Amino acid sequence: MNSINTSNYPIHFKTSSYTELNTHLKTANYSKIFVLVDQNTHEFCLPYFLSNLETDLEVEIIEIEAGEIHKNIETCSGVWNVLSELEADRKSLLINLGGGVITDLGGFVASTFKRGMAYIQVPTTLLSMVDASIGGKTGVDLGHLKNQIGVINTGEMVLIDINYLNTLPENQMRSGLAEMLKHGLIYSEDYWNKFTALEKLSLDDLDVLIHESIDIKNQIVEKDPLEHHVRKTLNYGHTLGHAIESYYLSQPDKTAFLHGEAIAIGMILASFISTKLTGFSTETCQHIKDTIVDVFGQPKISGKDIQPIIDLLKFDKKNEHGKINFVLLEAIGKPKINCQVENNLIFDAFNFYNS
CATH class of the missing domain: 1.20.1090.10 (Dehydroquinate synthase-like - alpha domain)
Structure with a gap:
């Protein structure tokens, strides 16, 4: 299936997307890789993703709690602190592996940490594949008010692999x-x-x-x-x-x-x-x-x-x-x-x- 090339980033499909990702990692000169997951994607998606990842760089996993209720500044603050403690810098890469909460929040965290680090979206739900991961909208909720805080900032690429949909409830x-x-x-x-x-x-x-x-x-x-x-x-x-x-x-x-x-x-x-x-x-x-x-x-x-x-x-x-x-x-x-x-x-x- 052909990739879609936007003005700012490519969208790759199926298993060939990992070939594109690994090629990118060899040439981009990142200092370290961080993968943001929640409990569900940590268990059901991360092993498959890591099995397709080819890199000599250090890879750190950051896990947040699952669910829209955790899509807030408090969660961002926790991720920012972990990035800081693990010595992330502006040449680090954040890979967001999850649904709309992960791609929205992770994109926002990356866009604001040290005034911006690179990020890649790997959506694992149908919603995040067709909507949340596309177009560079990132952000979090303010209390129960949806997406009140955020920025529009595109990542390096989006990887669409429908194998992740096998993990989804109806x-x-x-x-x-x-x-x-x-x-x-x-x-x-x-x-x-x-x-x-x-x-x-x-x-x-x-x-x-x-x-x-x-x-x-x-x-x-x-x-x-x-x-x-x-x-x-x-x-x-x-x-x-x-x-x-x-x-x-x-x-x-x-x-x-x-x-x-x-x-x-x-x-x-x-x-x-x-x-x-x-x-x-x-x-x-x-x-x-x-x-x-x-x-x-x-x-x-x-x-x-x-x-x-x-x-x-x-x-x-x-x-x-x-x-x-x-x-x-x-x-x-x-x-x-x-x-x-x-x-x-x-x-x-x-x-x-x-x-």
Whole structure:
């Protein structure tokens, strides 16, 4: 499978990605290599990764606790301290082996330690392969507020090896599918239509779709690296999706949503709102809902939780000049950015989702 060359770094696929990595390590003159993992990737992914790594350099493993709840400055501080204690310098390399928490946090740690050290992303979840590791967005949460602290800074390369997906539970696989569905909705109806019969897809089909999804995201990012205009379309479903995710993370008596699960709900909500504000087809909106519910189920959002979720919208990163900006659809593959939405319409959207 062909590599994708972005303006700043290459994305390599399958086992040939390790050939590219090892060639890079021989020529880059790094002082030391650090591999960031969590408990899960330490056990299930690290042995396989190290078996493919060829280097005479010293390799140190840094482990953090797994889960979105640990994607914060406190965890960063712990990793920064370990790097310092192990005498990392600006010529050291940090390899982030894990899902979106690891790639987001690890990229941020590398971008800020001693004002910047090199890093490489090795995503091990579907979500991190098609979204978190692509495009140079790094960062952590502020309390339960998603991705409030971070920088856009690309690494040296991204390695996509779907063998890691064999270690994933089913809900984590579904979580990644949400971002792939989003790429179809904002960019390509043909790509969206490939997901209408998910039960017929083989692992080889998924391999091809992952490559196509990454290519779609990269094309959007290349046009707008710093998210001033078209890159905002990648936030489709994320305005309310992130608010839902943040709200449930903050409620110890509620079961938290995975990122993709929350974004899936957010996409249904945004599709409904689109029917009211941009002329989006109500029939297509219902088709989107049916497709997403078939994959993710339909966990209900209690009426008493809707207003607290709406209250969190003021923290969304796309907001400008005090305005909450949504990404909506005029048609599949035709998104519209910087849309304002009244609260009563958001309540209507939740009623549509719950129905």
